[in-house]
Amino acid sequence: MSELEDKIAQAQEEIQKASHIAVLTGAGISAESGVPTFRGQEGLWQNFRPEELATPEAFWRDPKLVWEWYDWRRNAVRDAKPNPGHYALAELEHYVQKITLITQNIDGLHQMAGSHDVVEMHGNIWQIKCTKCGEIEESYVVPLPEIPPKCKKCGELARPNVVWFGEMIDMSVIDASLQAIEQCQVMLIIGTSGVVEPAASMGLVAKQTNKTVIEINLEETPSAGLYDIVIREKSGEILPLLFTSNKTLS
Numbered sequence: 001m002s003e004l005e006d007k008i009a010q011a012q013e014e015i016q017k018a019s020h021i022a023v024l025t026g027a028g029i030s031a032e033s034g035v036p037t038f039r040g041q042e043g044l045w046q047n048f049r050p051e052e053l054a055t056p057e058a059f060w061r062d063p064k065l066v067w068e069w070y071d072w073r074r075n076a077v078r079d080a081k082p083n084p085g086h087y088a089l090a091e092l093e094h095y096v097q098k099i100t101l102i103t104q105n106i107d108g109l110h111q112m113a114g115s116h117d118v119v120e121m122h123g124n125i126w127q128i129k130c131t132k133c134g135e136i137e138e139s140y141v142v143p144l145p146e147i148p149p150k151c152k153k154c155g156e157l158a159r160p161n162v163v164w165f166g167e168m169i170d171m172s173v174i175d176a177s178l179q180a181i182e183q184c185q186v187m188l189i190i191g192t193s194g195v196v197e198p199a200a201s202m203g204l205v206a207k208q209t210n211k212t213v214i215e216i217n218l219e220e221t222p223s224a225g226l227y228d229i230v231i232r233e234k235s236g237e238i239l240p241l242l243f244t245s246n247k248t249l250s
């Protein structure tokens with residue numbers, strides 16, 4: 001058995017034993033759907049780093065520039081379809097009593113693949129939120145007719161309904177994530193560089209509470225040394241292999 005086959009067999013065994021699995025995904029799971037990641041060679045946008053654009057300061061300094069970035073990303077996401085990795089996670093719901101899918105992605109591809117219990121940590125790219133009255137509009141129009149867009153209700157400047165650096169993540173999202181990590185037996189961490197908090201620490205929380213952590217990522221990540229099974233392959237190729245269990249809900 002090759003080293004990879006061995007890891008896959010170990011991961012299958014852990015997954016088959018579990019009744020609750022917590023899954024944390026990042027931009028890497030959508031890479032095979034053609035959605036650009038943030039970091040790494042493919043992740044750059046016109047020489048800006050996410051830390052320079054995904055902040056409230058950047059937005060207030062230059063709302064047009066930040067909206068152009070989001071308009072470009074909305075365009076990239078609009079034509080994207082879920083890939084075998086997204087579908088495998090959705091399918092897993094049929095074999096495991098409870099799956100909690102925590103995603104940092106704002107592309108909606110997990111829901112499109114059929115996953116139900118999805119916790120969106122960083123918001124949703126199709127929602128536009130008024131900076132004054134807080135009204136949220138769902139808009140799938142690409143490109144946006146007006147950049148930056150204005151609130152339909154009060155006419156003030158609107159922003160993407162996403163979480164930027166320095167902004168608080170909704171407490172209900174943190175609670176749901178920590179509760180899932182506390183209750184699960186296995187945590188899967190897929191396609192995230194593991195540098196953005198608080199998501200980056202969730203695998204550590206799982207380890208502190210003796211959960212089995214399985215990571216799937218093409219590249220090395222900061223906390224990989226602490227995890228139980230680490231698979232350095234594409235998630236769209238590995239996830240369908242992990243969930244070929246015949247186990248059904250009892």
Ligand code: BJW
Nearest residue numbers: 026027028037038039104165166191192193197218219235
């Ligand atoms: C594949 C693959 C394939 C590719 N298969 N794999 C504690 C310590 C230090 C700092 C902080 C801290 N707590 C909070 C902070 C500040 C900050 C932070 O973390 N900074 C760090 C950079 C140091 N965090 C925050 O501000 C957060 N708020 C918060 O904690 O509030 C409380 C607080 C505030 C201030 C101080 C203290 C406490 C909010 C973070 C919001 C992040 N927002 C963004 C933008 C969202 C909207 C949008 O999408 O535009 O979220 S930034 C960006 O990074 C986006 C992503 O969700 C996030 C993570 O990126 P991800 O998903 O990991 O993608 P990549 O591109 O980095 O990695 C892709 C990976 O996939 C790679 O590893 C590839 O190898 C892999 N891959 N193809 C498998 N086929």
Ligand code: ZN
Nearest residue numbers: 130133151154
């Ligand atoms: Zn408004």
